[in-house]
Amino acid sequence: MIIYQYVVECENRDGVESAEYDVTKAGGKVIATDYDGDDDGGDAFIDFTCEPGEAEEVCRKLGYTTDELYFKEKED
Numbered sequence: 750m751i752i753y754q755y756v757v758e759c760e761n762r763d764g765v766e767s768a769e770y771d772v773t774k775a776g777g778k779v780i781a782t783d784y785d786g787d788d789d790g791g792d793a794f795i796d797f798t799c800e801p802g803e804a805e806e807v808c809r810k811l812g813y814t815t816d817e818l819y820f821k822e823k824e825d
Contacts, residue, residue, distance in 0.1 A: 750798055750822070750823050750824070751798065751801070751804065751819070751821075751822050751823075752780065752796050752797070752798055752820045752821050752822070752823055753777070753796070753797055753798070753799070753804070753807075753808065753815070753818040753819060753820055754794055754795065754796050754797075754818060754820035755768065755771075755772055755777075755794075755795040755797065755811055755813075755818055756792055756793070756794050756795075757771075757792065757793050757795070758790065758791070758792055758793075759784065759786065759790065759791060759792065759793045760790045761790070762784065764793065765782060765784050765793040768793045768795050769782060769793075769795055771811065772795050772797045772807075772811065774810075775806075775807045775808075775810035775811050776799055776800075776803055776806065776807040776810070777797035777798065777799045777807045777811075778797055778798050778799060779795060779796070779797050780796050780797060780798055781795075781796040782794065782795050782796070796820060
């Protein structure tokens with residue numbers, strides 16, 4: 750399984766939820782989320798997967814290439 754990581758700056762937890770929604774709307778499946786900030790802002794790290802044939806399209810919808818969002822490979 751290939752895992753991609755979408756990193757986005759968020760002002761608060763609502764921004765994190767919005768970033769998760771962006772990933773699912775693009776066609777990805779969120780598998781983990783981390784937020785390094787408090788309500789004063791920070792970065793959200795959204796780890797996601799998608800069907801192999803859909804990876805380029807999902808990443809493109811998020812504004813990146815698969816190489817820019819590639820995170821790691823994990824055995825199923």
